[in-house]
Amino acid sequence: MTRFEATVLGGGVIGLFSAYMLRREGLQVALIAGGEPRRAASWGNAGFVCPGYGSPTAEAESLLQLIRWKLGRESPIKLSTLFLLRESMPGGWLYRFIRRHTTILSHAKELKDMARDSLALFEQVVKEERLDVGYYQRGVMEVFQDKKKLDMELEEARENAKLLGTRIRELSGEECIEEEPLLSRNVRGGILFEEDAWANPAKVVMEMRRIVREKGVAVIEGEAASLEHSNGRVVSAKIGREHVKSENFIVACGAHSPALLASLGIKLPIAAGYGYAIKLAPTNKRIKRPLVLGDYHITATQTEEGNLRSTGFFELAYMDIKPRESRFEYLRRNAAKYIAQFGELEVVEKWYGARPCSPDAIPLVGRLKGFENLYVAAGHCRLGLTLAAATGSVIADLVAGRENRYAELLSPSRLGL
Numbered sequence: 334m335t336r337f338e339a340t341v342l343g344g345g346v347i348g349l350f351s352a353y354m355l356r357r358e359g360l361q362v363a364l365i366a367g368g369e370p371r372r373a374a375s376w377g378n379a380g381f382v383c384p385g386y387g388s389p390t391a392e393a394e395s396l397l398q399l400i401r402w403k404l405g406r407e408s409p410i411k412l413s414t415l416f417l418l419r420e421s422m423p424g425g426w427l428y429r430f431i432r433r434h435t436t437i438l439s440h441a442k443e444l445k446d447m448a449r450d451s452l453a454l455f456e457q458v459v460k461e462e463r464l465d466v467g468y469y470q471r472g473v474m475e476v477f478q479d480k481k482k483l484d485m486e487l488e489e490a491r492e493n494a495k496l497l498g499t500r501i502r503e504l505s506g507e508e509c510i511e512e513e514p515l516l517s518r519n520v521r522g523g524i525l526f527e528e529d530a531w532a533n534p535a536k537v538v539m540e541m542r543r544i545v546r547e548k549g550v551a552v553i554e555g556e557a558a559s560l561e562h563s564n565g566r567v568v569s570a571k572i573g574r575e576h577v578k579s580e581n582f583i584v585a586c587g588a589h590s591p592a593l594l595a596s597l598g599i600k601l602p603i604a605a606g607y608g609y610a611i612k613l614a615p616t617n618k619r620i621k622r623p624l625v626l627g628d629y630h631i632t633a634t635q636t637e638e639g640n641l642r643s644t645g646f647f648e649l650a651y652m653d654i655k656p657r658e659s660r661f662e663y664l665r666r667n668a669a670k671y672i673a674q675f676g677e678l679e680v681v682e683k684w685y686g687a688r689p690c691s692p693d694a695i696p697l698v699g700r701l702k703g704f705e706n707l708y709v710a711a712g713h714c715r716l717g718l719t720l721a722a723a724t725g726s727v728i729a730d731l732v733a734g735r736e737n738r739y740a741e742l743l744s745p746s747r748l749g750l
Contacts, residue, residue, distance in 0.1 A: 343585035350725030385526030451723030615639030
């Protein structure tokens with residue numbers, strides 16, 4: 334059996350870009366692709382590649398705020414009761430999240446720089462490999478019908494523009510509708526994040542699978558049940574009866590990473606933040622760019638085939654929860670308040686899946702303590718597609734023994750790992 338120089342576990346965008354960058358180094362690479370691609374967070378995300386839109390800091394300010402989100406009927410953020418009770422105790426994920434959120438501002442500029450570098454690298458890969466992913470860069474526009482919420486978001490966007498160099502353009506309600514004629518006349522104003530881009534997330538997954546195969550990566554279908562180790566080194570990944578041997582292992586299984594690493598006694602502090610998505614029947618009526626419907630924290634995008642999509646919700650829970658029909662209806666009902674077609678067209682696809690979220694809102698990328706050849710690349714939460722290309726570059730540099738400017742920021746050692 335072939336002994337690989339690097340084996341990546343996980344077939345989402347983080348695993349795919351890690352395998353791609355490692356193969357570009359000339360290494361013999363295996364990719365253990367996991368289960369059905371449509372179940373991964375990479376498949377159903379908004380498709381944003383966004384160094385501009387979104388705060389680089391954690392959003393929760395206190396346990397009280399988390400409880401308010403849980404109880405709010407129309408809140409886009411939910412917590413399961415069991416998760417709230419267990420993980421708010423000392424050492425739990427929420428406990429760490431609340432304690433660490435105030436320190437994240439010191440890393441905000443570096444994380445934004447990484448997002449910009451990642452966008453440039455992503456675009457380079459799209460062009461060089463001629464990826465058919467519907468990629469374009471026209472910015473992301475966030476729009477509001479509630480003037481108070483608009484003013485609050487404008488204040489934060491202006492602060493980020495000043496501190497982080499985010500390029501924004503403030504828009505009146507009339508300017509929003511001029512930019513996007515399908516928008517409701519109830520829109521009061523918005524913000525255009527000019528740096529940001531979009532790609533069809535499902536096509537990114539399938540195209541990157543195609544490319545890594547063509548580059549010579551051995552793609553192994555299935556999920557690793559466990560990792561086997563000896564003398565401080567991981568020696569193989571077990572898939573059914575097969576043992577995949579390798580010099581280096583990179584765990585990039587998203588929200589499933591903690592379960593796999595538990596076989597080595599490693600407790601990876603990643604929580605599952607469930608998101609939902611709907612895709613509608615195609616229409617000839619088109620929006621020009623990705624939209625964030627700010628009053629409800631949901632998105633509206635459109636594929637090149639004309640399918641409108643909406644994504645949203647952030648439900649912290651333990652793995653393998655059942656999807657709730659009310660979440661899909663939430664997306665459809667509230668997206669229709671901005672774009673009428675969401676209430677008129679048939680829903681042709683529903684998706685839900687778990688985003689992998691670290692407690693300090695910064696991904697965990699680097700070597701894990703106690704194993705000289707074991708790396709993790711997980712915890713990207715809503716920034717998976719945005720940071721995928723740069724994350725792959727970090728992994729390639731670390732495995733090759735080179736320095737990388739983002740290695741310290743992302744290192745698992747900051748959380749004692």
